[in-house]
Amino acid sequence: MSLRKIQILIISLLLLLVTGCSTGHSQDSMSATDHQNRQLYSSEKNADNIVKSRNEESENTTKANETSETNQEKEKEKTESQSEQQENTVKNTTPPNEQKKEETKESTKNTDTNTKKTTTQKKQDTTKEKTTTTPEEKEFVSITINGKETILSKTRVAYQSGDTVLKILQRVTKEKGIPLSVRGNGGTAYVEGINNLFEFDYGPESGWIYKVNSVSQNIGAGASEIKSGDEINWIYIEKYGEN
Numbered sequence: 592m593s594l595r596k597i598q599i600l601i602i603s604l605l606l607l608l609v610t611g612c613s614t615g616h617s618q619d620s621m622s623a624t625d626h627q628n629r630q631l632y633s634s635e636k637n638a639d640n641i642v643k644s645r646n647e648e649s650e651n652t653t654k655a656n657e658t659s660e661t662n663q664e665k666e667k668e669k670t671e672s673q674s675e676q677q678e679n680t681v682k683n684t685t686p687p688n689e690q691k692k693e694e695t696k697e698s699t700k701n702t703d704t705n706t707k708k709t710t711t712q713k714k715q716d717t718t719k720e721k722t723t724t725t726p727e728e729k730e731f732v733s734i735t736i737n738g739k740e741t742i743l744s745k746t747r748v749a750y751q752s753g754d755t756v757l758k759i760l761q762r763v764t765k766e767k768g769i770p771l772s773v774r775g776n777g778g779t780a781y782v783e784g785i786n787n788l789f790e791f792d793y794g795p796e797s798g799w800i801y802k803v804n805s806v807s808q809n810i811g812a813g814a815s816e817i818k819s820g821d822e823i824n825w826i827y828i829e830k831y832g833e834n
Contacts, residue, residue: 730819734763738788738827743767750819756801757782757812759823778814788827796831 730750736743748763757773757780764771764785772784782799783789790798801812802824808815817823 732759732817732819732821732823734759734823734825736769736785736825738786742769742786742788750817754817755813756803756808756815756817756823759817760785760801760812760825776813778811780811780813782812782825785825785827793827793829797827797829798831799825799827801825 731747732750732754733745733747734743735741735745743763746763746767748759751758760782761771761773763769769786770784772782772789774781774783782801785799801808801815803815803817804822805824
């Protein structure tokens with residue numbers, strides 16, 4: 592063989608060796624990658640299965656709790672129903688004597704209530720009667736005023752302790768709107784005019800005098816005390832000593 596052929600043969604062998612090594616390395620790399628992908632897929636699948644399993648457990652627990660609550664409510668309703676039935680049974684089986692006692696108690700209560708109402712009503716009626724019949728009767732005096740004509744016919748005036756002839760006159764003329772003129776005050780007060788009729792209008796001896804129970808008085812009207820039931824008469828005279 593020539594040197595040229597030997598060289599070509601050696602180069603061909605070297606190429607075959609290099610190619611074979613690259614192919615093997617590439618196959619090994621592909622095999623490792625496939626293996627990793629398979630592991631990753633397996634891990635994800637396992638994780639999904641774990642999540643699903645936990646969700647299912649949670650749902651089962653919730654359903655179990657709901658079932659338990661429902662059963663408890665049913666038991667409670669059943670217990671209440673049984674209690675009501677027992678109470679009704681006890682009521683229906685109450686001995687006649689007990690029923691009579693209860694009826695007697697109720698009747699007694701009603702009687703007491705009616706008695707109290709009647710008593711209260713009687714008290715109220717009695718109070719009303721007292722209110723309408725017990726007020727103290729007011730005490731009065733009567734008074735008339737006669738000038739040249741009747742100025743005030745006989746009129747009742749409420750009597751107050753300590754009243755005088757003058758006070759009664761002042762009170763009644765104020766109530767009736769009759770003009771009154773008085774000089775001085777107290778025991779020395781002097782009545783000058785009533786209803787615009789004054790002393791000396793009909794002469795030097797004309798003027799006003801008063802009587803108590805038809806008796807002329809010699810003291811001033813402000814000093815003449817009276818009592819309940821007295822009659823007071825005011826009279827205008829033209830000459831002293833008349834009437």
